[in-house]
Amino acid sequence: MSSxxxxxxxxxxAISGVILRGGExxxxxxxxxxxxxxxxxxxxxxxxxTDENGYFEMPAIFDRVLLAKILPMEFAVPQEIFVYxxxxxxxxxxxxxxxxxxxxxxxxxxxxxxxxxERERKPIDVSGGFVFSRCTWDVExxxxxxxxxxxxxxxx
Amino acid sequence: MSELSAALASALARDVYRLVDVGRIEDAxxxxxxxxxxxxxxxxxxxxxxxxxxxxxxxxxxxxxxxTFGKGxxxxxxxxxxxxxxxxxxxxxxxxxxxxxxxxxxxxxxxFHQAFKSTRPKIKPFIASLSSHGVHSxxxxxxxxxxxxxxxxxxxxxxxxxxxxxxxxxxxxxxxxQSFADMLSSNIGSDRIYRVYHQTDIVPCVPFWPxxxxxxxxxxxxxxxxxxxxxFASAKWHDVSLYVQTVGTQKWTALxxxxxxxxxxxxxxxxxxxxxxxxxxxxxxxxxDKAINYVLSRCLGGVGNTVTSAFxxxxxxxxxxxxxxxxxxxxxxxxxxxxxxxxxKIMKILGMNSTLEKADATFAFIRSIFQKLxxxxxxxxxxxxxxxxVGGRSY
Numbered sequence: 001m002s003s004x005x006x007x008x009x010x011x012x013x014a015i016s017g018v019i020l021r022g023g024e025x026x027x028x029x030x031x032x033x034x035x036x037x038x039x040x041x042x043x044x045x046x047x048x049x050t051d052e053n054g055y056f057e058m059p060a061i062f063d064r065v066l067l068a069k070i071l072p073m074e075f076a077v078p079q080e081i082f083v084y085x086x087x088x089x090x091x092x093x094x095x096x097x098x099x100x101x102x103x104x105x106x107x108x109x110x111x112x113x114x115x116x117x118e119r120e121r122k123p124i125d126v127s128g129g130f131v132f133s134r135c136t137w138d139v140e141x142x143x144x145x146x147x148x149x150x151x152x153x154x155x156x
Numbered sequence: 157m158s159e160l161s162a163a164l165a166s167a168l169a170r171d172v173y174r175l176v177d178v179g180r181i182e183d184a185x186x187x188x189x190x191x192x193x194x195x196x197x198x199x200x201x202x203x204x205x206x207x208x209x210x211x212x213x214x215x216x217x218x219x220x221x222x223x224t225f226g227k228g229x230x231x232x233x234x235x236x237x238x239x240x241x242x243x244x245x246x247x248x249x250x251x252x253x254x255x256x257x258x259x260x261x262x263x264x265x266x267x268f269h270q271a272f273k274s275t276r277p278k279i280k281p282f283i284a285s286l287s288s289h290g291v292h293s294x295x296x297x298x299x300x301x302x303x304x305x306x307x308x309x310x311x312x313x314x315x316x317x318x319x320x321x322x323x324x325x326x327x328x329x330x331x332x333x334q335s336f337a338d339m340l341s342s343n344i345g346s347d348r349i350y351r352v353y354h355q356t357d358i359v360p361c362v363p364f365w366p367x368x369x370x371x372x373x374x375x376x377x378x379x380x381x382x383x384x385x386x387x388f389a390s391a392k393w394h395d396v397s398l399y400v401q402t403v404g405t406q407k408w409t410a411l412x413x414x415x416x417x418x419x420x421x422x423x424x425x426x427x428x429x430x431x432x433x434x435x436x437x438x439x440x441x442x443x444x445d446k447a448i449n450y451v452l453s454r455c456l457g458g459v460g461n462t463v464t465s466a467f468x469x470x471x472x473x474x475x476x477x478x479x480x481x482x483x484x485x486x487x488x489x490x491x492x493x494x495x496x497x498x499x500x501k502i503m504k505i506l507g508m509n510s511t512l513e514k515a516d517a518t519f520a521f522i523r524s525i526f527q528k529l530x531x532x533x534x535x536x537x538x539x540x541x542x543x544x545x546v547g548g549r550s551y
Contacts, residue, residue, distance in 0.1 A: 036176060074240050074300065074396055076173040094183055096176050098397075123187060128397060130174065130187045147164060148194045152229045153293065156161025156407055 008062035009100040011035045011044065011077050016057035017113035017135065018050075019083055019092075025054025026117065029085045036078040038063045038100075060102055075100050079131070083117060090117045095131030105131065106139045113137045157347075158233070158293045162411055165324035165350065166403045168192070169299040170396045172239040175203060175219040184219075195230045198222060204238070204275045220275060221302065223282045225289050234291045236279065236309055240300030240396075241271070255333065258308060259315035260343070262336035265367060268301065268329075272308040279309065283316055294321040299396040300359060303328025307340070307370065314344050324350045326399040327357045330367035334449065337370035346371035346378040350408060354384035354393040356438050361389050364441075364533040366477060368449060380408070381415040389438040389536075419446045428497045434504045436536065444505065451498045452477070454491045455484035474530060478523035485517055502529050 012035045019026045029050045034043050044064075050056045081093035092115045097104060104127040105111050115135035123132050125142040150156075160168075171191060174184040181203055189198050202222040220241075226233030255263040256270075286294065294313055298306035303325030310323040321344060328351065332340075341349065349371045353360040360369065371378045382402050384393045392398070403411065417423060419442070427443045428451075434440055481499075485492040496512060502525055503510040 074173050076176055076239075078176040094180055096174055096184065098173065123183070123190075125187065125190075128170075130183070132180075132183045132186075145167065145191045146194070147167065147192045147196075148228065150164045150167070151161040151407075153158040153160060153233060156159060156163065156165075 008064075009038050009075055009077075010060055010062055010102040010104070011038060011097065012058075012061040012079050013103045013105050013111045014058065014060040015081075015105075015111045015113060016055070017115065017137070018054040019056065020054060020114065020116040021085065022118050023116065025052075026050055026083070026085055027052050027054055029054070029083050031056050031058070032082045032084070033058055033061075034080045034082075035061055038075055038077050074098075076129075083115070085117065090134070091121070092117070092134045093131060094121075095133070096129045098128035104129070106137055109138055111137060159322050159348070159350070159408070160295055160297075160324065162350070162352070162403045162408055163400075163405055165295070165297050166326055166352070166396070166400045168235070168237050168297050169239075169302065169324070169326050170400050172221050172237045172298075172302065173396070175221065175239065181219055188222075195228050196224050196226050196233075196235055198224055204236075204278050220271075220305075221298070223279060225291065232290055232292045234282075234286055234289070234294045236282075236294070236296045236306065236313075238275075238296075238298040238302035238305045238309065240298075240302045258332060258336055259312045260336075260339050262311075262332055262339055264308065264332035264336050265304070265330070265363060268304045268308060268331055271301070272305045272312075275305070275309075276312070279312070280316075283313055286317060286319060291319070294319045295324065296321050297324045298328065299326040299399065300328065300394065304331045307331045310344055310349075311336075311340050314340075320344045320348060322348045322350070324352070326352045326396060327354065327359050327394050328369075329359050330363055330369055332368075332370075333366050334368050334372070334452075337368045337372045341371040349378060350380060351378075352380040352382060352399060352403065352411065354382050354398070354402065356384045356386045356389050357393040358389040358391055359394050361438065361441055362533065364445075364530060368445070378412075379415075380411045382411065383414055387435075387437045387439070389441075419443065421450055424450045425494075428494070428501055434501060436505055436507075436532070440505060441533070444502065447498055447501065448477075451484075451491070451494050452480060454494060455480050455488070474523055474526045477526055478519055481522050482517070482519045485514060499525055502526070505529070506532060 012033060019029055027050055030047060032045065032047050034045050036043055044061055046058060048056050048058055075098060077097045079093060079095050079097055083090045083092050103109060103111055107127060113135040117134060119134040121132045121134055123130055126139055171188060174187055181200060185198050185200065192198060202224040203219050204221040204223060205219060221238035223236040226235065254266040256266045258264040296306040296310040306325055307323060307328065308331060310321045313319055313321040351369060424446050428447050481495050484495050492514060496514060496517060499517060499522060500510040500512050506528055
């Protein structure tokens with residue numbers, strides 16, 4: 001873990017990969033990433049464009065909060081990524097990051113995705129948070145948690 | 157009793173954070189339903205909005221929790237689950253916070269009260285429909301400020317219905333003054349209040365006196381103190397995931413047995429009269445808190461804390477405390493020695509020369525000591541927060 005990630009909560013890890021549509025790379029597509037701030041009001045937005053091979057990369061986003069404002073609060077940060085092709089908007093990533101560490105979305109590995117705009121959005125529970133996505137990446141989902149497996153009322 | 161297991165209550169306090177202020181609420185509900193859909197009915201209309209911000213400043217309207225009815229083995233149960241806020245720090249370090257009136261007319265932290273009031277329009281019809289849904293048990297749950305708001309919500313349920321709700325809080329800050337805590341403890345029953353806190357979680361330490369926790373038994377028979385590493389309070393042990401980890405699969409009866417020393421009047425007196433240095437630790441702050449309450453109750457003749465807005469509005473809470481203690485010194489020989497011991501103890505904690513004679517204990521002096529203490533606690537909180545950033549988290 002880098003010193004940067006120890007001192008500043010990571011709102012969205014560095015992400016790279018390819019955008020496909022029906023298996024074919026989508027070139028020159030605008031990608032917009034929106035992330036909520038951890039400790040203050042507001043969002044951070046950045047954008048990029050895919051290259052000839054549908055490849056894109058975006059840097060990690062850290063909370064740019066003043067030193068004195070770090071608080072003992074829960075880390076629960078909303079994340080979204082949209083892709084714009086032929087005047088249409090595709091939501092390829094929507095979730096909540098619940099751990100401060102960089103690469104929590106992929107449990108420590110680099111976040112390298114393959115996204116297909118025609119793929120169905122699917123949920124994955126990861127590092128205490130969740131993501132609905134049209135992308136796949138190398139990560140083991142969290143163990144499923146089912147409340148009905150816990151002791152019932154009056155038994156705790 | 158049909159209380160929730162500690163594991164379920166802590167998991168709900170954790171997972172309500174999946175509701176965030178942007179993005180798709182439906183996505184969060186989908187994941188909540190994956191985990192809880194067989195024991196409760198979670199739909200979009202269950203989501204509670206709230207206005208939050210720093211003290212006196214409403215900054216945003218966010219999804220802040222949910223209220224819903226149980227099903228399956230939880231048929232007949234109702235759940236109100238609230239989460240913390242990103243503006244917590246504004247409240248923790250503000251020693252000039254005001255008080256306002258709770259559902260039972262008791263003095264409560266104005267910031268929490270305003271935040272709770274903004275959820276009330278949605279909670280009110282839910283509560284009104286409890287009996288028509290065959291509900292027999294109501295559960296109010298929350299972590300951090302969400303725990304503070306769940307506490308206010310439990311009082312509201314009790315004041316508005318015939319139900320005595322169960323209240324489960326994890327690392328919650330102090331919500332009200334002594335009279336609020338006393339009334340909540342007796343109205344809903346101390347045995348229905350499950351207040352879980354780590355010894356070195358900074359948040360339950362604040363706001364400092366005169367705000368106190370419910371339930372209010374000096375012996376702490378009914379709180380769920382949990383040992384955590386370290387001497388000084390920190391931000392790390394506030395994380396809800398660590399509460400879930402601490403609770404694990406333990407039953408409430410096991411979680412209740414973690415306290416080694418009972419803070420009853422005789423032990424409080426022993427602590428007050430003990431010679432030697434006293435450092436500014438989480439444990440000593442807790443003892444000091446009990447000692448202030450004990451000495452105050454002796455000053456007031458056991459009739460309870462009358463620190464309320466009955467005083468002039470220009471009288472701060474610290475003024476009121478100093479006024480009562482000064483009166484105690486002047487009027488009662490029996491308690492004047494106790495009050496002087498308390499003030500000397502605070503002076504020791506503050507690193508001051510603790511020599512103090514009765515004639516020196518003027519109203520202005522007592523007030524200055526308590527103001528110094530309040531500032532020190534506030535600075536301590538800020539230092540803890542800063543250290544988190546400078547040193548990073550240890551996990």
